[in-house]
Amino acid sequence: MKELLYEGKAKRIYKTEDPDIVLVEYKDSATAFNGQKKAEITGKGRLNNEITSLIFLKLKEKGIDSHFIKRISETEQLVKKVTIIPLEVVVRNTAAGTLSKRLGIEEGRQLSSPIVEFYLKDDRLGDPLVTESHILEIKAATAEEINILREKALQINTVLSSFFDELGINLVDFKLEFGKDREGQILLADEISPDTCRLWDKQTNEKLDKDVFRRDLGSLTEAYETIFKRLGGHQHV
């Protein structure tokens, strides 16, 4: 029996024999708007587990470490256990979603340069946007850590933007989570998948990400399958 450490909206985290390693199981649940919209979508867990594994491997190839160790089944992977820094680090290349609403910029407008935003990872507070001063006040991270997060996020953006670009996909924006390992090293964690990225087909502008679910734009699994295939899916990792 796997011992459950935490059940989130999209994943379950289990203990393993090694105290520095946890097992992540990707669920078929889709949620949006801070959990207000919900559905079970068969195949989603498998697709996100596969996609996030391929992306973490790609980052590794480019010298960017993450918590990822290996995929061990259709819906499971082993990762290094970290203490999550309670910030969602968002990188944006093109205006969309809350950025468009906040600034009154039409969706699809290319930004002059990538924007890094920090949101407090706190469902009760509705994951609010926070500034550096806010982060320091609540001690979610130190000034030095904020700089590291921003730098790593931009570095990851450079790698992933050109990677997706080669696959005919515009990486519009994405959300990262980081954590600290036992030695206090800051490591990329959580997932990078169509649940946490906006991915638009460069030719058709078709949305190939969770907005398909948020905005009822068609079949989520078809969209995620498209991403998986372009990433070279089926060669199991």
Place this chain on the structure above:
Amino acid sequence: MKELLYEGKAKRIYKTEDPDIVLVEYKDSATAFNGQKKAEITGKGRLNNEITSLIFLKLKEKGIDSHFIKRISETEQLVKKVTIIPLEVVVRNTAAGTLSKRLGIEEGRQLSSPIVEFYLKDDRLGDPLVTESHILEIKAATAEEINILREKALQINTVLSSFFDELGINLVDFKLEFGKDREGQILLADEISPDTCRLWDKQTNEKLDKDVFRRDLGSLTEAYETIFKRLGGHQHV
């Protein structure tokens, strides 16, 4: 006949013979929640005109320039015309209002150090919180200007906090607007009044500001009169 240049929620701006000077008339209107809550409160215009004049004079004494030239009637003052930078610069010393909601900090908690926030001055967008990257993206201000605004805001906070402290009042937070004069110099503008500050009696914690109106806590004019008197009101400026 005065020629109206702009009518806002709390003030009217009129042309004068001098193209570099405008006349500000303080209205009796009280509004809150981006104009959703409204009332006419006799005496409010006079009180805010008096209070803001006293505060701008106090700042001047301490070497901080503003647009303020002189009070010319109960509800009117002359100010230097500026092009307003479309940012509301908020300084906070104690948690309250939207900061408390955003970060889940109880109202009244002293902050470790003053926090400066920028909100986009845009009623259609609901005056959203913006980060430095957002400001740069929409070109509301340059990086250099943002630094000047932050520095000036903190300097004003130092003067006003100790000034109010001597009057038995805790300056919880306040909102500033800045503009550029004909020479491109950045100047403190708009108003500093109980409409734009949170002012709590140090002894009783009584709110002596617009929260009295926002939260239906009693007579707004009584609260504003208290502030006016403590500032040494009745000696007309």
